[in-house]
Amino acid sequence: MTNKITSLANPLASPDSTSVTVSTIETLCHRLGIPTVGIAPWPLPADAKEHLFTNKPCPFTAGTLEERLQGGTHLVTPRSAIVCLFPYYMNTPAKTTSNIARYAWADDYHLVVTDYLSRLIDQLRLIAPEAEFEIHCDTSPLADRYMAYLAGLGFYGKNRALINPTWGTYTNIGSILTTLPLEPATPMTRSCLGCNACIRHCPGQSLGDKDFHFHTCKSYVTQKKGDLTDDEKSIIRKTPLIWGCDVCQEVCPHNRGIPETPIPEFRRIQARLDVSEVAPLSNREFKNAFDHRAFAWRGKKVLLRNQEILDT
Known part of the structure; x- marks a missing residue:
C-alpha cells in the first residue's frame, strides 16, 4: 500500500499562532462527526525510543526506529499532533459468517480517515491560515498507537492494541502534525484487566x-x-x-x-x-x-x- 502522508503546508506560515485551542479542535471534530480527539506533544518525549523499539519489527511496519521517532514529517517545525480515533465496530449481520476482519468490512479506512482529517484542516485554516498541517494515517512512519496513548485516548492491551474506554480496541487512528502550539493531553494511567x-x-x-x-x-x-x-x-x-x-x-x-x-x-x-x-x-x-x-x-x-x- 502506498504511503499515505498528505502534506498541506503553507511555505509562508509562521509557527506562532495561538488562535486555535484544544477546545476549538474538540468543537470542530464534534461538528464533523469525529467522535474522539486528543493532543499529543511534538517532538516526542525523550523516552519514546523505549516504547517504540522492537528487535523483530513486523515487515508491514513503516519505517525504522529513527524514522518512527521523526514521524516521516516534511514540516520544518511541527509543535503538536492532533490525534483522532475513528471507531469501526459493527455487529455481524444476521445469518452472515464473516470471512474478513472487521476493519475491512467497509471502505478502506485510509481513505475515510484522510477525508475526515482533510475536512478538519479546512476548518482550522479558516481560523489559523498561517499554520501548517500534515496528515498521517497508519502507513507513514508515525507511531500511531503510541501517539494516541500520548494524546490520552487509551491504554495498551496485552494484544498490543490501543484500548479506548468507549470504543474498545476497534478504532482506526489518524493524526495531523501541525505547527500550532497546542496543550498536550495527559496519558491515561489505566491498564488492561490482564485476563490473558x-x-x-x-x-x-x-x-x-x-x-x-x-x-x-x-x-x-x-x-x-x-x-x-x-x-x-x-x-x-x-x-x-x-x-x-x-x-x-x-x-x-x-x-x-x-x-x-x-x-x-x-x-x-x-x-x-x-x-x-x-x-x-x-x-x-x-x-x-x-x-x-x-x-x-x-x-x-x-x-x-x-x-x-x-x-x-
Whole structure:
C-alpha cells in the first residue's frame, strides 16, 4: 500500500499562532462527526525510543526506529499532533459468517480517515491560515498507537492494541502534525484487566507478556505472499477468516457492550467476500472492483490462496 502522508503546508506560515485551542479542535471534530480527539506533544518525549523499539519489527511496519521517532514529517517545525480515533465496530449481520476482519468490512479506512482529517484542516485554516498541517494515517512512519496513548485516548492491551474506554480496541487512528502550539493531553494511567484471554486464544500463539511474534499472527500470515508452511496453513485454518484476524479483540472483555460506530462510512458494510466472484477477475479488474477496500492492497492471489487452504 502506498504511503499515505498528505502534506498541506503553507511555505509562508509562521509557527506562532495561538488562535486555535484544544477546545476549538474538540468543537470542530464534534461538528464533523469525529467522535474522539486528543493532543499529543511534538517532538516526542525523550523516552519514546523505549516504547517504540522492537528487535523483530513486523515487515508491514513503516519505517525504522529513527524514522518512527521523526514521524516521516516534511514540516520544518511541527509543535503538536492532533490525534483522532475513528471507531469501526459493527455487529455481524444476521445469518452472515464473516470471512474478513472487521476493519475491512467497509471502505478502506485510509481513505475515510484522510477525508475526515482533510475536512478538519479546512476548518482550522479558516481560523489559523498561517499554520501548517500534515496528515498521517497508519502507513507513514508515525507511531500511531503510541501517539494516541500520548494524546490520552487509551491504554495498551496485552494484544498490543490501543484500548479506548468507549470504543474498545476497534478504532482506526489518524493524526495531523501541525505547527500550532497546542496543550498536550495527559496519558491515561489505566491498564488492561490482564485476563490473558487474548494470549490464550491467539490462533498462532503470537502474543506474550513481553514479545510479539508477528510471524505466527494470523493477520500477518493471511497477508503474507507466496507459499506457506504447514504450520502457517494450520494457523489460517483456526478461524474462517481469509483476511486478517479478530480473535484477540473478540475475546477482550474491554470490547464487551461497546457501541456500534457512528461514522456513516463505516456503517455501510460487506462482512463477507465472495471468493467465487474474485477468482475470474484479472488483476486490473480486481483492482478496479476492490481498490476502495483495505484487503485489496496485497492483491487477489493471497485471498484465493487462503480460501484454498480453508477448503482443504
